[in-house]
Amino acid sequence: MPVFSRFRTGDVNPESGLFLCTGCGEIIPLSKGERFPPCADCGSTTWMMVALAGEAGRKYQTGTRSPVSGLFICTNCWGQIIPIARDEVFPPCASCKEGTDWQLIVSA
Ligand SMILES: [Zn+2]
Ligand SMILES: [Zn+2]
Incomplete structure (x- = not known):
């Protein structure tokens, strides 16, 4: 699963990692198999994978x-x-x- 792949609210997450809201920059962790939520901050429905699980958001x-x-x-x-x-x-x-x-x- 390449970093920077985009997902929509309701999609099933294929890979655990960190996802960035393209609306406001909020970053959420999401596990494999979970569905993407709407952004709690701005309501955006598009997420971009920014890191695979295990890579820190240092x-x-x-x-x-x-x-x-x-x-x-x-x-x-x-x-x-x-x-x-x-x-x-x-x-x-x-x-x-x-x-x-x-x-x-x-x-x-
Ligand atoms: Zn800047
Ligand atoms: Zn947002």
Whole structure:
């Protein structure tokens, strides 16, 4: 099951993982076999898989060095996804122009 697959409310989840509401950025864990709910925050019915179960949603601040390579999403605007190599320093977000927490969505 590729990361970034999209699902709709009512679909049966084929793979345990973390899912991002494409409406507001809320992230929920959902187990295999469960049905996708509507978003409790904004009512959106579209979810995007952002991590498989077991991969942490660890957060790292702008200015700190990354201990892992991977793709990270800005937790401020939820609109910016950047690749970071191990030992690279997390930049400010190019979208919201601020220091932010970058959340690991998939390690490389
Ligand atoms: Zn939402
Ligand atoms: Zn941002």
